[in-house]
Amino acid sequence: MKDLHKRVITGVIGILALILIMYLGIEAIKIFFFIVTLEAIREIYNALIKKGITLFLPTLFFGSVITFVVSFFELNILFAPIAFFIINSICTIIVDDYSLNNSIYTFFAYFYSVFLLTLLAISNDIMLIISAFVVSFSTDTFAYFIGSIFGKHKLIERVSPNKSVEGAIGGTFSATIITTIYFYYISKNFVNIHINFYVVLIIILASVAGQFGDLFASYLKRYTGIKDYANILPGHGGVLDRFDSIIFVSPFIYVLFHIL
Numbered sequence: 001m002k003d004l005h006k007r008v009i010t011g012v013i014g015i016l017a018l019i020l021i022m023y024l025g026i027e028a029i030k031i032f033f034f035i036v037t038l039e040a041i042r043e044i045y046n047a048l049i050k051k052g053i054t055l056f057l058p059t060l061f062f063g064s065v066i067t068f069v070v071s072f073f074e075l076n077i078l079f080a081p082i083a084f085f086i087i088n089s090i091c092t093i094i095v096d097d098y099s100l101n102n103s104i105y106t107f108f109a110y111f112y113s114v115f116l117l118t119l120l121a122i123s124n125d126i127m128l129i130i131s132a133f134v135v136s137f138s139t140d141t142f143a144y145f146i147g148s149i150f151g152k153h154k155l156i157e158r159v160s161p162n163k164s165v166e167g168a169i170g171g172t173f174s175a176t177i178i179t180t181i182y183f184y185y186i187s188k189n190f191v192n193i194h195i196n197f198y199v200v201l202i203i204i205l206a207s208v209a210g211q212f213g214d215l216f217a218s219y220l221k222r223y224t225g226i227k228d229y230a231n232i233l234p235g236h237g238g239v240l241d242r243f244d245s246i247i248f249v250s251p252f253i254y255v256l257f258h259i260l
Contacts, residue, residue: 018133022126022129022130025126026121026124026126027072029121029126029129030068030071030072030118030121031068031072033068033071033117033118033120033121034064034068034071034118036117036239036243037064037067037068037113037114037117037118038061038064039230039232039238039239040113040114040117040238040239040240040243041055041057041060041061041064041109041113041114042230043113043229043230043238043239043240044109044112044113044220044229044240045057045060045109046229046230047220047221047224047226047229048105048109048224050224050225050226051223051224053101053102053105054102055102055105055106055109056088056091056095056098056102056103056106058091059084059087059088059091059106059110060106060109060110060114062084062087063080063083063084063087063088063110063114063115064110064114066079066080066083066084067080067081067084067114067115067118068118070122071118071121071122074122074124077119077122080115080118081110081111081115084107084110085107088103088106088107088110089103091103112247113240113247116247116248116250116251117243117246117247117250119250119251119254120132120246120249120250120253120254122254123253123254123256123257124257125257127186128253128256128257129253130182131179131182131183131253131256132206132246132249132250132253133246134175134178134179134182135175135179135203135206135207135210135249135253136210136245136246136249138171138174138175138178138179139171139172139174139175139207139210139211139245140171140210140214140245141171141174142170142171142173142174142175143163143167143168143170143171143172143211144167144171146166146167146170146171146174147162147163147164147166147167147168147170147171148167150164150166150167150170151163151164151165151166151167152164152166153165153166155167155168155215156215159215159218159219159222160214160215160218163211163215168208168211171207171211172204172207172208172211175203175207176200176203176204176207179203179207180195180199180200180203183195183199183203198259199256199259202252202255202256202259203252205252206249206252206253207249209248209249209251209252210245210246210248210249211245212248213244213245213246213247213248213249214244214245216244216248217229217240217241217244228241229241
């Protein structure tokens with residue numbers, strides 16, 4: 001019960017904080033995601049080091065800063081991963097104890113915990129950024145409840161034994177309806193969005209991808225032997241525990257930003 005109370009309190013505070021950040025505008029959102037990426041780097045570093053994988057923090061911090069700068073000043077997003085790849089490759093050559101294996105894992109950590117998260121902020125549309133949370137949260141919520149009631153067939157038991165096929169389908173179905181209603185609402189009150197087949201298709205794909213994002217985070221935790229990435233969010237773990245599905249949803253929101 002204490003854990004449930006912690007989850008609820010942290011969840012409420014988190015939602016209120018997100019509302020405040022969204023209210024402050026796109027610059028505040030980009031700064032928020034920059035801070036999140038710094039914490040995500042710390043969490044994935046601490047997780048992988050348990051398997052003897054040592055990420056190179058100097059290049060990861062460089063990657064986080066350069067990606068934030070590109071996002072904040074609305075530069076070409078491709079500049080960030082290219083700059084990171086070059087700097088990381090140079091460090092692999094000149095730093096004696098920086099192995100190629102750790103270099104590859106470092107690039108993975110950058111792409112996973114920095115680039116994909118920042119990609120959401122680069123959308124530059126607050127309503128679209130909110131839609132990522134709508135897709136993610138509605139998918140997770142309804143997948144949990146529908147799976148608890150109707151779940152009989154395991155989804156991928158070796159990764160997450162509690163997830164069911166019925167819950168996954170129900171989560172995506174519910175998220176598609178809720179997010180479509182959300183887009184219809186903002187199209188009438190805030191922005192001019194034409195809801196068509198492609199928009200609905202991307203919502204469905206985003207919901208499915210978000211569930212795989214959750215599964216991938218679970219796989220990483222099983223691989224490294226940890227329960228949570230951190231404990232900075234009481235009852236929830238770390239930012240990677242809360243943003244695992246958002247990471248996989250963000251590319252689809254970025255696509256929506258360019259087609260709407």
